Each structure stands twice: as structure tokens, then as C-alpha cells.
Amino acid sequence: MRNQVIVMIFLGVLSTPFVQAQTSASVLCESPYQRICDDNKQALKDRKDHIDLIKAEIADEAKPLAQAEIAKLPPLHGIGPVRWLGQIKRWFEEEKIRNRFIIEAAGRRLGPLESQAVNQESVTTIKKYLKAAVESSKFDRYVKDNFKGIIEGVTVGNFMDYAERAGLKDGLLAQLFQASCGMDGLVDNAFATESQGQDYVLICPGWQISMQIDKQATEKKTFNTIVQVLSHELSHHIDPSKFGDNYKDFIACIASNHGNALKADMITKLHCNITPQECNAAKAQKHSGEIVADTWAVEAMTKYMHDNALLLQEKEQTIEETFVRLCGSGDEGIHPDDHFRLEHILMNNPEVRAQLECKSAPSSRGAYCGY
Ligand SMILES: [Zn+2]
Numbered sequence: 001m002r003n004q005v006i007v008m009i010f011l012g013v014l015s016t017p018f019v020q021a022q023t024s025a026s027v028l029c030e031s032p033y034q035r036i037c038d039d040n041k042q043a044l045k046d047r048k049d050h051i052d053l054i055k056a057e058i059a060d061e062a063k064p065l066a067q068a069e070i071a072k073l074p075p076l077h078g079i080g081p082v083r084w085l086g087q088i089k090r091w092f093e094e095e096k097i098r099n100r101f102i103i104e105a106a107g108r109r110l111g112p113l114e115s116q117a118v119n120q121e122s123v124t125t126i127k128k129y130l131k132a133a134v135e136s137s138k139f140d141r142y143v144k145d146n147f148k149g150i151i152e153g154v155t156v157g158n159f160m161d162y163a164e165r166a167g168l169k170d171g172l173l174a175q176l177f178q179a180s181c182g183m184d185g186l187v188d189n190a191f192a193t194e195s196q197g198q199d200y201v202l203i204c205p206g207w208q209i210s211m212q213i214d215k216q217a218t219e220k221k222t223f224n225t226i227v228q229v230l231s232h233e234l235s236h237h238i239d240p241s242k243f244g245d246n247y248k249d250f251i252a253c254i255a256s257n258h259g260n261a262l263k264a265d266m267i268t269k270l271h272c273n274i275t276p277q278e279c280n281a282a283k284a285q286k287h288s289g290e291i292v293a294d295t296w297a298v299e300a301m302t303k304y305m306h307d308n309a310l311l312l313q314e315k316e317q318t319i320e321e322t323f324v325r326l327c328g329s330g331d332e333g334i335h336p337d338d339h340f341r342l343e344h345i346l347m348n349n350p351e352v353r354a355q356l357e358c359k360s361a362p363s364s365r366g367a368y369c370g371y
Contacts, residue, residue: 028316029358032347033339036320037327044327051188051210058109058209062101069097102205118203118211118230122223123156126230126300129307133299134238137371143246147238154192154199154234181206190229192236201233227304228297228322235296239289247292250369254291255284257366258344262287265333290335294345295370302351315355319346 028035037044073093076086131148139147180191181204188210190203207229211222240247259280264272271282284291301322305315323342331337336344346352348368 026359028319029347029353029356029360032323032342036323036342037338040320040324040327044324054109055206055209058102058105061109062098062105065105066098066101069101070094099205103208106205106209118156118208118226122226123230126227127151127154127234129227129300129303130231130234130296132303133296136303137299139246139371143243147243150199150237151234154201154237156201156230156234157203180204190233192233194237199237201230201236224318224322225325227301229325231297231300232293235293236289238296239292241289247288250292250295250371251284251288252281253367253369254288255280257369258340259284261340261344261366262336263331263333268333286333287331287336291345294336294341295349298346298349298352299371302349302355305355306351312357319352319356 073090076083076090078086130151134144134147134151137144180189180202181187187204188206190201190207193200193202211225240251255277262280262283264279264283265286268279268282268286272279301318305318310318323346326338326341329335329338329341331340343365348365349370350368
């Protein structure tokens, strides 16, 4: 009798989290946007406020130090094109100084950034999962090997690494950095670019800071976030901007199944005056780079979840922690909005649904388009 009571209590304890996991996983299966974005609204706002506050403190600390260093630079000489070139070089130099002081100030505030947030080990692991996703795709041997080689060859680093490698010559890329990371480098972003035949994924100081803040929670959580963001950025080096022919069927599938859920920018809108099919084809084409990168990132994520034999509840948590960062993002004609990325890409993926043990088919979202 006594033994039976103990067994019953034990079973009761064990079954509670399992039941909860089943219930919340099914909400995630059926209404991912509601589960990931709507249910986390307050937490998202609190996190953003917290990060904004820390960033402001870091910027306040870095600014006067950087300005003092910039003031020591020699005055510019020459006129016309000589001066113009000098100004570009100077801007790049100043940007380097500003970023160095932001990274140093953030390091003092949060601990060393580069080594913890994106280290070589995480990059190697993420490349491994992304290459595994490429390997299990339907592309032929030549394309697979080419894509895998490209992924392997991408240098992932922060702006400082890039500035060291690229020297001070590349004014255009400095401008690109400014556009992507913001004037002070504090925009929460990472981006893919190329310089002198080398592929890069560059990480803005702002992204490192926001990851570092998450890192204070758990190391796993930080890694989960990195898997999606870095896989996405790495995939831009194998996206339709260079390999359009390889993705023709994929883009056609997106156009006919999901085109209605994409928005048209000013130029794409011209196609929408012709036929609905023409409109959807143009929208799918314009969004193709981002949809392709997102689809690869989701594939890499499922390889990671599968390889690490996560429990159902952990998988659900991983998906939520990773994709909550997309909440609030709109469609400017190139990036699909948060709703599209969660409903049409992430939770339409059959492997994600299998991992989460989703019971029903996601019929309302249109057919899944994969590689
Ligand atoms: Zn992208």
C-alpha cells in the first residue's frame, strides 16, 4: 500500500510537465504566431527596454573615449578627388575607432564579447548543421558540393576582424556596414557580404550585446539564437542572388502557394497591375533571397534538434527562443514579415512538425516549399 502511494505520487510528478508540453506544442503547431509573438508581448517589450538601456549606457561610455581618439587623427589634406578619397578613408578609420570603443565598453559592462557570443566552435558547429541540410536536399551532387564548399569558406566575424582583413581601402563596404549596423554600430543585426573574393558574415556590435544579455540566462539559449541567425546569414552566400537557376522551382512554388501573403514594394507593384499570377511571381522573386535563407536556417535548426536528441519540451523552447526575435518585423518588399516567417516557413516545414509531434497537416498555410 505504501509502495503504491509512492508510485502514484511519482507518476503524478512525471506526467505533469509532459501534459503541459503536449498542450503548448500543439498551440505552437497550429498557431505559431500567437504562441511565439502574441503570448510573449510583454516579455519581448521588457527585453527590448532592458537592451536599449544597456546599449545607451554603453554608447554614453564609448562616445567621449572614441571622440578623444578621433581628435588625435591628423588633419585632411588635398583638394577635389584627393580630398574626397581622404574623407572616405577617414570615415572608415573613425568608424573603426567608434566600434572598437563600443566593443570595449560592452566588454567592460558584460564580459568579453567575441569569445563568448560567437566563438569559432559555435561557427564550426553551425556550418556542420547547415552543410548537413544541404547534403539532405534534392540538389545534385555538383550543387551540393559547391554549396557546402561555399559555406565552409565563409569568414564569420565582427566588424573589427573585417576591418583588419579588408584594410582601409573599401569605403563602399564601410558604408554598407553603417547601413546595416547603424551609425553607432548598435543596431541588433548581422549581415552577409563579400569583399575581394572572400565571403563574410559580419556581426554588428549591437547584436553581440543583445546576445550577451541573453547569455546571462543560459548558454544553450544563446546558441539557439545563433543557429538561426548565423545559418540565415551563411545561406545568403548560396541564395538566388548568385544561384537563381537552382531555385527556379522553389521560387515558383512560393509564388503559387504563398505569394498572396507577401507584400509588394513600389517597383513590384507594377507587376500587380498585370495578373495576380504575375504579381505573385514578382513578389516571390523579390523576397526569394530572404525566404531561401530562412528555409535553409530552419533546415539547419531541425538537424541541430535531431542531433542533440532534445526532449519535446526542449525543442518547443528552442523554437520559441530562437524565433521570438523575428516578432515585430514587417515586410518592406524584400523580407517577409514575422507572420509569414513563422507561419509559412517555420511551422510549414514537415521536419519541424515531425520534431514537435504535430498531429494535423498545416493545410491553411499552403503547400510546403523545400529543396
Ligand atoms: Zn537575410
